[in-house]
Amino acid sequence: MVPYEHNPHALNPERGFLSAANQFPTSSDYPYYLGESFAPFERGRRINDLLREMEGVTVDDFENMLMDNYSYHAFRLLPVLLDSIPRDSLQANDFEYLSRLETWDYFNRADAVEPTIFYYWWRELYDAIWNDNYDTPYPMRRPGRDNTVDMIVNNSGSIWLDNVHTTELESLDDVSLDAFLAAIDYLESNYGLLTADWQWGTVRNTNLGHVAQIPGMGVPDLFTGGGAESINAIRGSHGPSWRMVVELDPEGVRGYGVYPGGQSGNPGSKTYDQFVETWRTGELYDLQFLNEKPVDRDGFPLMIRFE
Numbered sequence: 649m650v651p652y653e654h655n656p657h658a659l660n661p662e663r664g665f666l667s668a669a670n671q672f673p674t675s676s677d678y679p680y681y682l683g684e685s686f687a688p689f690e691r692g693r694r695i696n697d698l699l700r701e702m703e704g705v706t707v708d709d710f711e712n713m714l715m716d717n718y719s720y721h722a723f724r725l726l727p728v729l730l731d732s733i734p735r736d737s738l739q740a741n742d743f744e745y746l747s748r749l750e751t752w753d754y755f756n757r758a759d760a761v762e763p764t765i766f767y768y769w770w771r772e773l774y775d776a777i778w779n780d781n782y783d784t785p786y787p788m789r790r791p792g793r794d795n796t797v798d799m800i801v802n803n804s805g806s807i808w809l810d811n812v813h814t815t816e817l818e819s820l821d822d823v824s825l826d827a828f829l830a831a832i833d834y835l836e837s838n839y840g841l842l843t844a845d846w847q848w849g850t851v852r853n854t855n856l857g858h859v860a861q862i863p864g865m866g867v868p869d870l871f872t873g874g875g876a877e878s879i880n881a882i883r884g885s886h887g888p889s890w891r892m893v894v895e896l897d898p899e900g901v902r903g904y905g906v907y908p909g910g911q912s913g914n915p916g917s918k919t920y921d922q923f924v925e926t927w928r929t930g931e932l933y934d935l936q937f938l939n940e941k942p943v944d945r946d947g948f949p950l951m952i953r954f955e
Contacts, residue, residue: 690720690877715930758849758873773827903935
C-alpha cells in the first residue's frame with residue numbers, strides 16, 4: 649500500500665500548470681510500484697511543450713491543442729533510421745519515399761503520405777527486431793515501443809538487432825533497410841504506386857463503432873489525422889470519444905465540447921450522427937451549464953429533451 653501522503657501529487661507547480669495524458673505519472677526515482685501499463689510519453693511531452701509556449705491562453709488555444717497531430721515518436725526515431733539506410737541498395741522510387749521523409753515535419757496530417765510510410769517502416773522494423781527472438785508457441789510479452797526506440801537511438805550496435813536464424817551478424821543498417829523495403833512493398837502491393845490512397849487519413853481507416861457493437865449502426869471510413877502518439881490520439885477504431893475545454897471564471901463556468909455521435913440514439917433520426925463531422929474537424933459546441941436544476945412552472949424537476 650502507498651501511504652496517502654506519498655501518492656503522486658503537485659500543488660501550485662512552478663511551471664504554472666498540471667497535465668496528464670495517461671503516461672507514467674512520476675519520475676524514475678519514485679519508490680513505489682504503480683504498475684507498468686501506461687500510455688507512451690509522447691502525448692504528455694507535447695502537451696507540456698505547447699503549454700510552456702502559451703501566453704494569454706484562450707479557449708481557441710486549447711481547441712487547437714486537442715487536434716494537434718505532432719509525433720515525437722517520429723521526431724526521435726526517424727533521423728536515426730534515415731542515417732542507417734545505405735543509399736546504394738535502393739531503387740529509383742525508393743529515393744522519392746526517403747526524400748519525402750527527410751523533409752517531413754512529423755505531423756500526422758490526414759492528407760500526408762509521410763506518416764503512412766513511417767508507420768509501416770516502423771511496424772516492419774519492430775517485427776524484424778523481435779520476431780526471431782520470440783519464435784515460440786508460448787505467449788510472451790515483447791519489449792515496448794519506447795524501450796525499442798531507446799535501444800535503436802542509444803545502442804545501434806545492440807545484439808538484439810541480429811537475426812538469430814542467420815549466420816551473419818545483422819546491424820541496424822541491415823534490419824532498417826530490409827524493413828524499409830518491406831514497408832514499401834506492402835504499400836505498393838496494397839495501394840499501388842504513390843497516390844492519394846497512401847494518405848494517412850485513408851490508410852488509418854477511422855471507424856466509429858456503435859457503443860453496443862451493432863453492425864451498420866456506426867460511421868465508417870472517416871478521413872482523420874492523428875495517431876496513438878499524438879495529442880489527437882485517433883487510431884483505427886480508437887480515439888478521443890469526448891473533447892472538452894472548460895473556462896473557469898468568477899462570473900460563471902463556460903464549457904465547449906463535442907462527442908463523435910449525435911443527439912438521438914435513434915438511427916432513423918436526422919440527429920443520429922449530427923456531431924460526427926464537427927468532431928472530425930475539431931470544432932466544439934457551446935455547452936450549457938445550469939446553476940440550478942431546471943423546474944417547470946409548478947416547481948417539478950424538468951426533463952430536458954433533445955430532438
